[in-house]
Amino acid sequence: MSLQYDVIVIGGGAAGLSGALVLARARRRVLVIDGGRPRNAPADGVHNYLGREGTPPGELVSIGRQEIQRYGAEILEATVDSVRREGELFRVNGEHLARRLLVTTGVVDELPDIPGVAEGFGRHVLHCPYCHGWEVRDRPIGIIATSALAGHAAQLWPQWSDDVVLFTNGLEVAGVPEKVRVVEGLVAGVDESGVHLRDGTIVPREAVVVQTRPTVRAAFLAELGLEVADLEMQGEAVATYVPADPTGKTSVPGVWVAGNVSDPMAQVIQAAAAGGKAGAMINMDLIVQP
Structure with a gap:
């Protein structure tokens, strides 16, 4: 049997966990699927994150996981390879169903x-x-x-x-x-x-x-109909991202994005804030359009 959730969060970094926290505290059934390859894994610590300055990236994720599980959210360690729409629902990896999706897969720094x-x-x-x-x-x-x-x-x-x-x-x-x-x-x-x-x-x-090129890499985005755009500075493409409105809502109904996947220059604290905002917007959307 397929398990159905209110929201599946794809990506378990600061943005995804923050969105999951807001949604779980709103008594939504939430599943976070995370492939375990964070962009900031090589760093010794997370910086400019008020209250968590210098915290090792893995420790911050561990704390976030414990917090969302306290409110009933579930975590699955896996890579998302496929997402398809089935009527009003989304089927993830052929197994899990969700009414809404929050994509927080981040970017990869091309060196x-x-x-x-x-x-x-x-x-x-x-x-x-x-x-x-x-x-x-x-x-x-x-x-x-x-x-x-x-x-x-x-x-x-x-x-x-x-x-x-x-x-x-x-x-x-x-x-x-x-x-x-x-x-x-x-x-x-x-x-x-x-x-x-x-x-x-x-x-x-x-x-x-060195200058890196933050690049969105998630094959399932095309299945959803989400387009990846170039971010330009001084006439040069310096990164890619998934366009969305200020709340993280994309052009695909039922799909939100947050964190580096939509803002490749955002630091961790900004990604967390964006995830929290998207979580609140998704909850309201589920109220208005159950």
Whole structure:
């Protein structure tokens, strides 16, 4: 027999768990399905989250899971491969039925194809000053240009260190402040010793900054009729996301989104807030259109 829920939440990060918490406290029957691959897994801690500053990502998820289960929400550790509509319901993975869906699957950070970047990502290879800047304050920092947006990074990072070097990596980068040293040449790789150039030069750096491309990856979105759009900055596509209104409601009736899947630049606390808002809107929608 198929189990029917009021809401199935696909994705169990901050956005999904926050939405589930609101819905469970509203006495809705909720199932959270989570594949266990959070975007922030490499990070030592969650930052700028008031009351939870520095909490390890896994610990925050564990706390959230305990909280939603206290109100009767269920958790299933699995990857969602298929979602299809059956009349007024949604069937997830061919087994579970729901009246509404909240999609909070997040994004995957696509990394530049530079040797050593993937291995060091989240430790000495960083992407966000608001997430990691304090932890590498006053240390030698290198920024590797992989797009014209490297100029934006060059403007930001000197706020945390006076020793910032921009590696142009064969690109022309505008807007670089005078206090940032510029090193020309192609980058061959990075490691904990610093940035290696193709001419054999090694520039010692304790932290290296790269630009990632947050990308929505969830094959079932197409089954739902949800389209993925490009987020552009300065005329360049820097991420993908699922469009929605300010409450998270999508163009597909009965489907809401929250967190990085709809706002790829949102930090954890913002994703949690968006999930909570979406949960409240879904509950009201179930009242108005039972």
